[in-house]
Amino acid sequence: MALNKSTSPMSRKEAILTRRQIEGLIAEGRNIVIVDGKVLKLDAWLEYHPGGDKSIKHVVGRDATDEVTGYGNSWRSRSSTSANKHLLRFHSLETRHRMAPFQIGRIEGQWRNFLPPIQGGKFRSYYSNEDELLDEADVLHEPEEDSASEDDSTPGTPIFDVVEHSALLRRRGRRTPGLHQSSSVSSISSAESSELKMVPKLSHLDARTQEEIELDLDKYPPLDHATQADIVRRYRQLDHFIRAAGLYQCRYTDYMIEVFRYALLFSLCLLFLHLGWYGISGLFLGLFWHQLVFTAHDAGHMGITHDFVYDTVIGVVIADFLGGLSIGWWKRNHNVHHIVTNSPEHDPDIEHIPLLAVSHRFFNSLRSTFYDRIMTYDCVAKFSVQYQHLLYYPLLMLGRFNLYVLSWEYLLRGLGPRKGVAWWHRWFEVAGHVFFWTWFGYGVLYRSIPDAYNRFLFVMISHMVTGPLHVQITLSHFAMSTADLGIHESFPQRMLRTTMDVDCPEWLDFLHGGLQFQAIHHLYPRIPRHNLRRTQKLVQGFCDEVGIPYALYGFVDGNKRVVGRLTDVARQAAILAECQRTLAGEGSSMGH
DSSP states (O other), X not given: OOOOTTSOHHHHHTOBOOHXXXXXXXXXXXXXXXXXXXXXXXXXXXXXXXXXXXXXXTTTTSBOHHHHTSSSOGGGOXXXXXXXXXXXXXXXXXXXXXXXXXXXXXXXXXXOOOOOGGXXXXXXXXXTTHHHHHHHHHHHSOOHHHHTOGGGOXXXXXXXXXXXXXXHXXXXXXXXXXXXXXXXXXXXXXXXXXXXXXXXXXXXXXXXXXXXXXXXXXXXXXXXXXXXXXXXXXXXXXXXXXXXXXXXXXXXXXXXXXXXXXXXXXXXXXXXXXXXXXXXXXXXXXXXXXXXXXXXXXXXXXXXXXXXXXXXXXXXXXXXXXXXXXXXXXXXXXXXXXXXXXXXXXXXXXXXXXXXXSSGGGGGOOEEXXXXXXXXXXXXXXXXXXXXXXXXXXXHHTHHHHHHHHHHHHHHTTOSOOSGGGTTHHHHHHHHHHHHIIIIIIIIIITTOXXXXXXXXXXXXXXXXXXHHHHHHHHTTTTSOOOOOOTTSOHHHHHHHSOOEEEOOGGGHHHHTTGXXXXXXXXXXXXXXXXXXXXXXXXXXXXXXXXXXXXXXXXXXXXXXXXXXXXXXXXXXXXXXXXXXXXXXXXXXXXX
């Protein structure tokens, strides 16, 4: 499909594109995203995007207004003053204005989402004379607007197989456009989707998947258009209220206290290192790293200065120079996590096979769209998952070592942007890692600690002390739903359904570093963490209004829920293994 090149650039940007035309563009491999009713073709932006290409690919064919901005109609205001740069949830106004050249048209009315190609969506090619060919068929069949309504949609889960539909297209008496697919997940994004008969083929694992979906459908608001649109409307109203209350404004005095705490912990580390108390020194270094991560997280979300360059520099200095971890890797990972939270196939934050599985769906050796590989449920996974509720805390105590590996893989493979405004990030991070291993590896471990035993002691204590941080990170999601309710679930409902907050007294906020307010953070990631507690009551009121349960548990109760989830999945793994052994034994007996 080609747009009319004879028109001016401005008229092309204002051209109305139909859903069918946009489907055809996606079938050609174009990365089309809808934001504020504007149609953006982001192919050329993929290699420049500082947050990685995967986060864009997961919103192809979708109305990503809330994922990008947090509220609608933001392009109507062209103000780029420093007071307004922070008002967008994921991107500054400056960045949003840079999106303008990628606009190729706009839509009319309410957009109905496609399933993105990276998630298995299928798309038909579009032909310029297709509308003429459809005229005669439309006399006998319902129009497209009615044939693919939200109410008729099936949840985007792997428990349904689509019946062959070529006969249906032939009955329409028109040419069959090409059908393009990006993965094995069955999903039809064409206008005929409601006319295709869905035949469930339920295995014991699929039955469990369907049970979890039905549980969420009973617990959360319906997925019809009116209900979800009302949730989005109220969510955007709340964002305006939060901004008016000044909760996006960073209180820098809070960060002065943070800096004092960091300096105290690192000074104590150096003091005990000088005294030869290597275990105690490692303890304070671990606490120093534990606290630093909270500010690195803030900077990664541009939640401190709200300036791309300044917050990037802060993030790299903290994560890479002082912590030996890649903030670029974290951004690439974390942006996807914020868009497809708790999706077993797509969210890297819950993809820990072969060691941990938070859902029985990992037993099917799912393909990770983030890592571009099959997460094989092999003999190692079958063993470890059965005991994961016992291995959970020991594994998290060693989690920092895994982050080193992931960071270096990201930097050595050049997985971040190499062009555009973020071209320098990789080299700045590499310099940070050289600096880190110089002061930590050479200056501390080699020069300051005399023998191998104390070096080992120092390394293990300093790294294991950061284990509670990994508990805090996983606590908010591991016990929450991993069910996929389909493409019509609104962004705020999906975030609240897959994330929980941790209840703690205010004086312990410094220990949790804002991670106790993850549900609020997922709704509004650029709110500075020192303002999250004030935002909590507003979000609770929003949840009460729209009927979405707000998950809030104490730290102990939250841990019990996580361990309970891991225990449940471990029990299922043990039952599956026993069934496989029984069937194998019966097969062997029948062979004699």
